[in-house]
Amino acid sequence: xxxxxxxxxxxxxxxxxxxxxxxxxxxxxxxxxxxxxxxxxxxxxxxxxxxxxxxxxxxxxxxxxxxxxxxxxxxxxxxxxxxxxxx
Numbered sequence: 001x002x003x004x005x006x007x008x009x010x011x012x013x014x015x016x017x018x019x020x021x022x023x024x025x026x027x028x029x030x031x032x033x034x035x036x037x038x039x040x041x042x043x044x045x046x047x048x049x050x051x052x053x054x055x056x057x058x059x060x061x062x063x064x065x066x067x068x069x070x071x072x073x074x075x076x077x078x079x080x081x082x083x084x085x086x087x
Contacts, residue, residue, distance in 0.1 A: 002062065004028070004041055004055075011069050015059045020069055021045055026052060 004010060004025045012021045026049070027042035041055040055062065063069045 001039065003039070004064075008064070010043075010055075011063045011066060012055075012058045013061045013063070013069065013072070021058070021060075023055070023058070025055070 006025055006028055008025045010023055010025065012023055013019075014021050023043045023045050025041050025043050029040040029042065031038040031040065042052050043055045043058075044052055061072065063072065
């Protein structure tokens with residue numbers, strides 16, 4: 001499980017909106033049960049801090065830097081182009 005810090009900005013490649021979303025972690029919640037610990041993150045997107053959601057509600061890949069986002073997207077494009085050429 002990936003861990004994030006409160007205040008940290010993470011980037012989600014949103015499958016729903018088809019774009020990169022910068023999202024700020026505003027709260028970390030640890031739930032301790034007999035089955036073990038679970039960690040949830042509350043986040044905000046944009047400047048409206050009244051719209052807090054769980055990070056897990058966003059459908060898509062989560063990255064901690066724009067460089068990671070760039071590498072992921074470039075790899076996907078390269079793979080797609082190569083598959084088009086090969087076929």
